Amino acid sequence: MVKKSSSSKKKSSSNLPSGIFKVKSPMMHSAAVAQIQTALAALHFYPDKKGKNFGIDSFYGPKTAVRRFQLMNGLKADGIYGPTTKAKLEALLK
Numbered sequence: 001m002v003k004k005s006s007s008s009k010k011k012s013s014s015n016l017p018s019g020i021f022k023v024k025s026p027m028m029h030s031a032a033v034a035q036i037q038t039a040l041a042a043l044h045f046y047p048d049k050k051g052k053n054f055g056i057d058s059f060y061g062p063k064t065a066v067r068r069f070q071l072m073n074g075l076k077a078d079g080i081y082g083p084t085t086k087a088k089l090e091a092l093l094k
Contacts, residue, residue: 015039016089021060021081028060036081037064039089045069 016039017032037047037056045065048055055063060081067079073088 016086018083018086021066023061023064023079029058030060031058033060033064034058036060036066036089039093040065040069043069043089043092045072 015035017035041054045068046054047063047065066081067077071077
């Protein structure tokens with residue numbers, strides 16, 4: 001029996017990048033940032049609700065929604081994506 005692909009929530013969780021991401025100038029731009037933004041959007045923390053693709057643009061900037069996610073989930077709201085924020089995202093995406 002062939003199992004079909006798992007749900008997008010579990011897929012988002014397993015694809016979260018490791019490492020530290022924070023707002024820099026110029027803004028960081030990568031596929032890993034898009035993975036973070038996509039996981040946040042799956043939990044209704046959109047970079048920009050009114051923007052194209054809800055603001056998922058692969059740029060790690062002030063609109064990425066990490067700080068708001070942290071604030072709403074009892075984490076230190078510093079806007080830095082690291083191991084603690086990743087673990088909380090993974091737990092909520094399960």
